[in-house]
Amino acid sequence: MKVGYFVPCYIDALAPQVAISTFKLLQRFDLDLYYIEQASCCALPLTDMGYTKKACKMEQDLVPLLSGYDAIVIPSGICTEQIRDRLIDEDDKQDTFKVRESVYDIVEFLHDVLKVTSLPWAKFPHRVVLHNGCHSLRYLKHARPTELMEPDFSKTEALLKLVDGIEIVYADRKDECCGFGGTFAVWDISCAGQMGLDKVNDYVRQNTKYVTSADYSCLLHQQSIAKKNDIDIKTYYIAEILNGDVES
Numbered sequence: 445m446k447v448g449y450f451v452p453c454y455i456d457a458l459a460p461q462v463a464i465s466t467f468k469l470l471q472r473f474d475l476d477l478y479y480i481e482q483a484s485c486c487a488l489p490l491t492d493m494g495y496t497k498k499a500c501k502m503e504q505d506l507v508p509l510l511s512g513y514d515a516i517v518i519p520s521g522i523c524t525e526q527i528r529d530r531l532i533d534e535d536d537k538q539d540t541f542k543v544r545e546s547v548y549d550i551v552e553f554l555h556d557v558l559k560v561t562s563l564p565w566a567k568f569p570h571r572v573v574l575h576n577g578c579h580s581l582r583y584l585k586h587a588r589p590t591e592l593m594e595p596d597f598s599k600t601e602a603l604l605k606l607v608d609g610i611e612i613v614y615a616d617r618k619d620e621c622c623g624f625g626g627t628f629a630v631w632d633i634s635c636a637g638q639m640g641l642d643k644v645n646d647y648v649r650q651n652t653k654y655v656t657s658a659d660y661s662c663l664l665h666q667q668s669i670a671k672k673n674d675i676d677i678k679t680y681y682i683a684e685i686l687n688g689d690v691e692s
Contacts, residue, residue: 446476448513452523453485462681466519469687488526500532511539516547521580521659524549551658555599566688569609571652577659590619615646624665640669655679
């Protein structure tokens with residue numbers, strides 16, 4: 445399988461360890477793996493703000509870079525959803541649709557495509573809160589949202605349970621938004637900040653200082669809120685734990 449690995453701009457700039465851990469994790473499997481060096485922003489911020497034409501121009505430049513792979517793996521739920529559901533390129537619809545059908549975040553790729561059932565190298569003997577971000581939960585279907593009356597499932601939890609010694613717990617209001625919301629955290633700082641503080645305080649009630657998620661954007665927001673309020677938590681992207689890179 446020819447797999448392209450696309451690192452979103454915010455991961456590249458703010459959390460390179462996330463990109464490295466995810467790439468090393470993918471290297472453990474029998475894949476023809478390529479790092480897409482020239483890739484750029486997926487245009488999510490512009491889409492969030494309603495600048496559709498500007499977003500479309502960025503997406504047109506992105507499509508050729510993401511073409512030619514059986515699968516494209518992205519270490520970010522929100523960017524995966526942006527490319528899968530909102531990618532537009534009027535000049536070459538065939539390649540655009542192929543890219544949209546081929547993109548996965550790391551959880552989907554491990555759980556649904558590779559069907560991973562063992563991670564013998566991974567060990568983390570701690571109690572960990574699992575935060576399923578809004579986009580990953582409802583668009584990528586990482587788990588069952590609590591508002592839906594359907595059989596319960598969680599791809600993120602299933603993967604984490606392959607890690608030796610880990611104990612998975614949830615916030616009391618586990619599906620409630622943490623307040624990041626992309627540009628929402630910029631335009632409505634007070635509301636986003638209070639939502640983040642509510643979420644972090646919920647973690648404190650779970651008697652754990654470790655938090656993981658498949659959306660590092662949420663973790664950046666939550667870690668910043670915790671630091672500002674002197675709350676002792678540590679956040680790790682899910683691939684950091686699955687690859688055994690976390691030092692407790």
